[in-house]
Amino acid sequence: MPPKGRVLLVGGDATLLGEMTPSMSGREYELATVPDARQAGVKLATEAFSALVVDYARVSAADREVLAKLQKERGGFLLVGIEPAPTLSPSVSGPLRRLPWPLPARFLDQVRAVEVPVIFLVEPTLYVTNGIQTALRQSGIQFFQLDGELGLVDMMREQMEKIERHRATKPKKTGFWDRLSGAGAGDAESDDGAGLLGHIAAVKFAGAAAEAAQADARIRQALPSAVVYHVTAVDLVRAAVATLKGGQTAVVSREQAVRIAEILTDAAADSKSTAPREKERLLLVDNEMPTLSRLSETLIALGYEVVVTTSGEEALSLVQKNFAQKKPFHLAAIGGSALETTKLSGANLALKMKEKDKDLRLVLMVDQFPADAALKGVSRAVELGLDDAVLKPIDPARLVLSIQRALEKRFLIVENVRLFEAAKELAAKLAQVNGFQTKFFATVAHDVKNPLTAILGYSEVLGMRLKDKPDELKCAAHIHNAAKTLNLLVSDLVDLAAIESGKLRVEIGQLDLAQVISDVKSRVEIVAARKQLTFSTSLPPALPMLAGDPHRIGQVVQNLCTNAVQYTKEGGKMAVEVRIDGDWIIVGVRDTGIGISKEDLPRVWERFFQTKEAQTMRKAGFGLGLKIAREIVQMHGGDMGIESELGVGSFFFFKLPVPKGAVAVAVPPGAAAPAAAVPPPPATGPVPTPVPGARPGAAVPPPPAAAPAGPVLGHVPPPPTGPAAKIPKPPPKA
Incomplete structure (x- = not known):
């Protein structure tokens, strides 16, 4: 790949x-x-x-x-x-550091201990929800916050100057008598720290990492000692x-x-492979209006569409109404003890909402006290499979993270359903196209075969009546042979349509393999002689009778022999080899043809496939012969294999099972012995040529109409004997 x-x-x-x-x-x-x-x-x-x-x-x-x-x-x-990996310690100067949220343990202790300017560029979610600000306050750190980078440098300089003045004017420690007499009081009153906000800043920052790096460069250019962090929960x-x-x-x-x-x-x-993500709609339900106001303000600032209500019945009605209007809520956050006046607990309300809209994500807001009730509420949320349970009083940052995770899960579920339906639709269209193709093959094959029968019959009659006119007889012979070639190509289409519809007819009976090979050889050796090919057969002295269709197995052997003749240059060699390997009989056709590359080997069983080398020698054919041959062999309980080397030759082989108790029958004399080189045929009269897929017993058209049945393959050394002679497992079907 x-x-x-x-x-x-x-x-x-x-x-x-x-x-x-x-x-x-x-x-x-x-x-x-x-x-x-x-x-x-x-x-x-x-x-x-x-x-x-x-x-x-x-x-x-x-x-x-x-x-x-x-x-x-x-x-x-x-x-x-x-x-x-940078050090996060603010005591070490350096370029921008990225801070994950939640902050690393003990990190704020290091921030509190330094005296250099420390600036947190905080992503909007954490800034609006006061996540970083709350953490700083809880650690006892004095800071100031800004809604943007504008004015940050000036304000930080001002604060650093105030800190320096405060330190310089801070009164010296005095003794007991000095304090009693009031000495130093004026100095103490000279600067009481008014307007002192500290050297830590939390700044709302909506830019990406690259923009944060640029902001860091600007800040440190103005404030060389500053340490800048980019805080993100993404x-x-x-x-x-x-x-x-x-x-x-x-x-x-x-x-x-x-x-x-x-x-x-x-x-x-490709962005088109994913549906565009719409603006998420949230429903907040609780009986505490201040909580709803605070949370909705935070969520609206983050770009969500928010609806609030203190009524359970109204919440159910809104869910149903929006779902019917195809503008469903994406998530509902429900107070766990909410809605006592409506006799609906948060968990029960969540269940009823889920019945209205199965894709609705749900977060339960549970009262923290009493502890038993809180534990019961959280357990109930887990039991019902809700997305999360958040304890009251609600930390907006905590709720936002829960909402983001739940919405991401919803988006993935809905998107998977959409993609699955799209795949089903494409599969249905593909099945429709394949069905049309199969029907087309069958229809065309039937409609073309009927007039071909007439052409074959009348051309044969013409040949008999034109025996005394050589020129006219030659024309009639060409018509007859060309019609035969077309008839065989149509037969391949008929077989392909039958295979793909599961209706290929194979009549299992007694199969005399030696006789089948003898019949094929008698048809092919004339063409082999025309190309001055050495054509031999090698069979054991005796072969067991098999269970199979002689007509179909003959079709397979002739297909392999025809390929060997078609793609072997004049003066080359080809052979039909048969051997017994345990409970299997292996039949192969070896040639010294043009071969096939290793890259094309996995595709040789595909329909309509022919290698580039084969196409240069192609006279006719669809490239269906090997696929049809393999299907026939598999319907007999066997399989096909190939060994190849480009430019050297090929060895196609198939194996058939030997029935239990089968009796070996002696091979007729001469069938097992290698044949001598066949002399060139006489120059008079048209010489027939085999065609891929030709049926046993059928007449064979001349060379101009010859057609390969499939791709060309390569040569390998003679097959080994014994345990090492196992047939390679063919590639899986496409």
């Missing part, structure tokens, strides 16, 4: 290469490496890559900018950066995918390097 794309790794060491290779191979990417940006530029100028991955630990910032500029100018590839892999789809550089940590193949696959996915 060809690779999905080529990925160029710049500056990666052996360890990183070893970590990335398995996932890249698993996602069908080809991974190449160069040591630096200069060689990467050379590679990009001469070769095509779907993505460029840069190890920031080994590539300088200047070279990164060059590669980013190259990507913008040339386009055509995605750009991913791998940054080394999954880093999803964020990287969104960044790449936005045409920007995605940056992942060294720990996430093994997921780069996944990120590239998702980023390159």
Whole structure:
């Protein structure tokens, strides 16, 4: 299978290469490496890559900018950066650090201990829900917050100056008598810390990782000692995918390097394969109006469409009404003890809502006290299979995370249903097309076969009446032979239609394999002689009688022999070989023909398939012979195999089971012995030629009408004997 794309790794060491290779191979990417940006530029100028991955630990910032500029100018590839795992401690200066939410344990203790400016660029969800602000307050950290980056530097400078003045004017410690006499009181009153907000800032920031890095550069250029963090609750892999789809550089940590193949696959996915995600509608139900107001304000600020109610009956009515109008709610958050006035507990209300809309996601808000009731509420939520249970008083950040997880689950479920229905529809259309095709084959074969019968009959009559006129007789013979060729091609279509409809007729009876091979040889050896081919047969002295259809097995053997004649050059060799291997009889046709490449081998059993080499020698035929032959053999309880080498020859073989208790019958004299080279035929009169798929006993048309029944295959050494002579398992059906 060809690779999905080529990925160029710049500056990666052996360890990183070893970590990335398995996932890249698993996602069908080809991974190449160069040591630096200069060689990467050379590679990009001469070769095509779907993505460029840069190890920031080994590539300088200047070279990164060059590669980013190259990507913008040339386009055509995605750009991913791998940054080394940075230290999160604010006591160590450095570029932007990404902070996951919830924050790492003891991290805020380190923030409280430093005196340098610390700036948190907080994603809107965490900022609006006061997640980071609450964590700072609970840790006893003084901070100020801004709704945007505008004015941040000036305000931080002002605060740092105030802190310095406060420290400089802070009164010195005095003794007991000084304090008693009032000494130093004036100094203490000179600066009481008014307007002092601290050196920690929480800033609402809606940009992606690349924009956060740019903001960090601007801030640290103005405030060199500042430490900047980008705080996000978004999954880093999803964020990287969104960044790449936005045409920007995605940056992942060294720990996430093994997921780069996944990120590239998702980023390159066709957006049309997924339905657009609409604005989610939320329903909040609780008997505490202040709680509803606070939560709805938060959720609306995050872009959700929110409806609130304190009535259970009204909530049920809204769910039913919106569902009927095809504008269903995506999620409902229900107070656990809510709606005592409506005699509906939160859990019961959730069940009734689920009955109205099976796709509705549900979050239960449970009173924290008394503890027994809270435990019962949470257990009830788990028992009913609700998405989550959140304890009151509700932390908006906690509820938002629960809602996001539930909505993501809903989206995936609904999207899977949509894709499944789309797949079913496509499968139905494909079945309809296949049905039409099968019917078309059967109809055309029937309608064409009738006039062919007339052509064959009248051309035969003409031949008998024109015996004394050689020129006219030759024309009549060509008509007859061409009609025979067409008749055999139509017969292939009839067989294919029968196979695909499960109606191929195989009449199982007594099968004399030696006689079948003798009949086929008598028809084929004339054509082999015309091409000066050495045609031989090799059979054991005795063969058991088999259970099978002599007509169909003869069709298979003649198909293989016809292919050998068609694709073997003059002066070559071909042979029919039969041997007994335990409970199986193996029949094969070996030739020194043009062969087939290893790449084409898995496709030789496909209908209508012919190799490029075969097409150059093709005179007629649909490429159905091998498929039909294999189906016939499989209907006899056997299977077919092939061994090949391009430019050397081929060995097609099939095996048939030997019935239990079958008695061996002596092979007629001469059938088992190799035949001598057949002399060239006389030059007078038209010489018949075998046609792929020809039935035993049928007359054979001349060379101009000869047709291959399938692709060309290659030669191998003579088959081994004993246990090693097992037939290779053929490739599975498409």
